[in-house]
Amino acid sequence: MTPADSSHATPRFSPRSAEPRAGGAVHRRFVLDGSGLHVCEPAVDAVIDPALGRPTTNGSTNMNDDTSTEQLPTCWQDVTDALTSGIDRIILFGPPGTGKTFAGLHLGNLGAGAQRLICNEDMTAADVTGCWMPNGEGTWSWHDGAVVRAWRGNGLLGGRVVADEIDRASGDVLSLLLNMFDSRESATWRHPESGKVHKPRKGFSVIMTTNVENLRELPVALRDRFPVAIRIDQPHPDAVARLPFDLRGPAIAAADADPDRRVSIRAFFAFDQLRKKLGEERAARIVFGPRASDVLDALRVDRVA
């Protein structure tokens, strides 16, 4: 994807084509126009199934269905291929709202469950490994944290940890994660209640997500435990398919525009909801603020195209 040209004053979305394809499907691309806002060439190579009215590959809507990966955008194909090849430490990074967390919680083999760890400066080891809590009987019981729960998984196989916003974790927590996210051979943790030493069960996997673009901002040792890092530059097609057809191209194009012109798919979800009650103009003003006219222009251009 080419960086958008930010030197132009009046950015706009530019749907360029809606070409008929075999089987009555339509193939649309959104590209940068002269005024500069959105570069997305190609956009998600969406084949619109006339029966379903949504992007589809063999009609499947299931992220885990192998048959649905034929026409995935490259970044999502990479995630799928890495997971199906057994890679169990992956960083998903890039602009907000593209589906990194959703993928961590839903994509791949999740038979042993997924635990979410949302990192911030205030989190402690309690969130990661666990803590003692009063049990109402005048004593204290140990409550496992997210990573220990994922180590244990379903009792037979380890589960998944989705460590969100990993760049926000405090130094202490990052040090702890160096052990907890280490290889199965190296990682150990002693349960404070039983004194038993635990290891992650086979199948334990970690997906870390972050919006930082330069992964050197992450501690070197942590980064080194994650040999695969994939920049997610497009919303997942299944997320895009939740939008009505006219919003799909603009939502894809806006997801990875220049940071000051970027619009997350979450805003398009809200816009779609609001416009049903308030009409397009007002909904756009409320949701997109100063960018409202760009979005409305894009929708108008798309309708006449």
Ligand SMILES: Nc1ncnc2c1ncn2[C@@H]1O[C@H](COP(=O)(O)OP(=O)(O)OP(=O)(O)O)[C@@H](O)[C@H]1O
């Ligand atoms: N495959 C999908 N199918 C349906 N909805 C999806 C899918 N992926 C993402 N979404 C929806 O898109 C929105 C953004 O997804 P998500 O929170 O995973 O993005 P993110 O990349 O983690 O964003 P951030 O970087 O801000 O944390 C959510 O409302 C989510 O439910």
Ligand SMILES: [Mg+2]
């Ligand atoms: Mg997220």
